[in-house]
Amino acid sequence: MKTNKNEQDFVLRYFQSGKLNTMAALRKVKDRVKEGSCGKSQDATSALELISISQANRTRRLRWIAVAASLLVLLTVGAYTLLMPRxxxxxxxxxxxxxxxxxxxxxxxxxxxxxxxxxxxxxxxxxxxxxxxxxxxxxxxxxxxxxxxxxxxxxxxxxxxxxxxxxxxxxxxxxxxxxxxxxxxxxxxxxxxxxxxxxxxxxxxxxxxxxxxNDVAWATHLLHFVNAPLQDVLDELTKLSGKQYVASDYSKRLTGDFNTDSLPQVLSVIEETLGISIHQN
Missing domain, CATH: 2.60.120.1440 (Jelly Rolls)
Known part of the structure; x- marks a missing residue:
């Protein structure tokens, strides 16, 4: 059995012949040393556990902060989108x-x-x-x-x-x-x-x-003619309808205002007024 110097010093200091069991004394010393080491080990373990718990809590807090920040950004963008005029x-x-x-x-x-x-x-x-x-x-x-x-x-x-x-x-x-x-x-x-x-x-x-x-007749629905040649009149009607018209007599001239909401009615009025016939080409 090996002993270190501390153990030897302890034995020499307290040795009394017939009273001290040296082997028992050494075992007590070793037990005390073990108890000290074990206590320190337990303290270190507890400290490590506390550090680990603290780090876990910090990680969770950071995660929640990141989630909250993301939600705040989404809410801000959403509010801006909703409030921005369409x-x-x-x-x-x-x-x-x-x-x-x-x-x-x-x-x-x-x-x-x-x-x-x-x-x-x-x-x-x-x-x-x-x-x-x-x-x-x-x-x-x-x-x-x-x-x-x-x-x-x-x-x-x-x-x-x-x-x-x-x-x-x-x-x-x-x-x-x-x-x-x-x-x-x-x-x-x-x-x-x-x-x-x-x-x-x-x-x-x-x-x-x-x-x-008459350039805006497509929007106003009004045609205005003052002694206009019949060909000019038919050209204006073609612009509005996209259809080509021909007349039985182009020597006529026309004066009048017409509402273009019903082009067939306009053509009928022109035919009756000028005594001619107009048909689609």
Whole structure:
């Protein structure tokens, strides 16, 4: 049996002949040493267990924080999406379509045209194609039209914006508008009966000859003729219907106003008034 120096010192110090059982004393010393070591081991184990529990709790807290942060982001994005004003889009396919805007403005879209605006501001619109506007007057809120190339500002008036070509045109049937290039700060003023065209690459629109009121008949449903040759009358009817018409006598001329809601009725009135026959080619 091996003993270390500490054990030997203990025995020598307390040895009394006939009274001390050296082997028993050594066993007690060893037992005390073991008890000390065991206690320290248990303390270390307990400390490690506490550290492990603390780390687990910290991990769980971090996970919950990450989940809460993700939920907060989702809620923020969702709230923004719900609160953000929607864009309203009005379209026409193969036929003329009319709409009333929330402010009382009436718009008529020619075939394959579109108009859009934010649901919280219908006085600021964007368009494509050809649109006829009958704008509700509001001095506090100008009506703003932005096309692919042109830009028009008005307070309350009636006009047509035609952007079906690379040279957009504006025609005014009532009131006054400002017509400019899309990104320009200034343009030209147009009043009733006036028309202007923005040529491709031009800085400012140029005035044209006064327009014919029948150019907007597709939207207003009104035709106006003053001593017009019959061929001109039939040409206007062809524009509206897409059909070709021929007459028995082209020497006639016509004066009058017609509502185009029923073209067959218009043709019948013209035939009776001029004493001719008209049929579809």
């Amino acid at each position: 864009t309203i889009v009005l379209k026409s396919e193969g036929q003329v379509v009319a709409y009333n805007l929330p402010d009382g403005t009436h718009v008529t879209l020619s075939p394959y045209s579109s108009l859009s605006y934010s649901e919280d501001d219908c006085r600021k619109v964007e368009m494509k194609g050809c649109v006829y506007y009958q704008v509700k007057h509001d001095e506090q809120h100008p009506f703003d039209v932005t096309g692919e190339r042109g830009h028009v500002w008005v307070l309350g008036t009636q006009f047509m914006v035609d952007e079906r070509t690379d040279a957009p045109e504006v025609m005014v049937t009532s009131g006054m508008v400002m017509f400019a290039a899309r990104d320009a700060a200034s343009g030209v003023f147009l009043t009733k009966g006036k028309r202007a065209r923005l040529s491709q690459g031009a800085d400012k629109p140029q005035l044209l000859a006064d327009y014919d009121v």
